[in-house]
Amino acid sequence: EQVELLTGDNPQTAARLAEELGVRFRANLLPEDKIRIVKEYQRQGHRVVMIGDGVNDAPALAQANVGIAMGAAGTDVALEAAHLALMREDWTLVPEAFRLARRTMGVVLGNLLFTALYNLAGLSLAALGLLPPTVAAAAQSLPDLGIIGNSARLLEAGKSR
Numbered sequence: 001e002q003v004e005l006l007t008g009d010n011p012q013t014a015a016r017l018a019e020e021l022g023v024r025f026r027a028n029l030l031p032e033d034k035i036r037i038v039k040e041y042q043r044q045g046h047r048v049v050m051i052g053d054g055v056n057d058a059p060a061l062a063q064a065n066v067g068i069a070m071g072a073a074g075t076d077v078a079l080e081a082a083h084l085a086l087m088r089e090d091w092t093l094v095p096e097a098f099r100l101a102r103r104t105m106g107v108v109l110g111n112l113l114f115t116a117l118y119n120l121a122g123l124s125l126a127a128l129g130l131l132p133p134t135v136a137a138a139a140q141s142l143p144d145l146g147i148i149g150n151s152a153r154l155l156e157a158g159k160s161r
Helices: 012-020 031-043 056-064 075-083 092-129 132-138 140-158
Strands: 005-008 024-026 049-052 066-070 085-086
Touching: 005 031, 005 056, 012 024, 024 132, 031 056, 049 056, 056 066, 066 075, 085 092, 085 140, 092 140
Parallel strands: 005 024, 049 066, 066 085
Antiparallel strands: none
């Protein structure tokens, strides 16, 4: 993992912030410089997460594997270009967003597996004549309740912040 500050600000401002964050920095960058740097990291096989809030960040946000716009201060262009918008200017929400995304993908995969197994069992029982068609039709909507219940767990995860 590597964190680098890419900014259009002057080197003095960038140096202060980079020192505070404990990261490397590049200053006086134009939007095309940021895109070039993002593409270079991607060519090297890195997955790039770009966080920005302004018009100058929008092209790099769109190019990054994950573009995150800081919504409260972000411009409409940055919000549109990003894959994700944080509606509070709170950097600590970034790891939380990734945690929630991983958890969401786990729930989605669990829901798909549950649905596939349920349908496989139902089709098998129906094909063997062990499940009358009317019961099979009525039972078809039952897994939806399980999927809704499983997905509702994500609502509790979002309340932690």
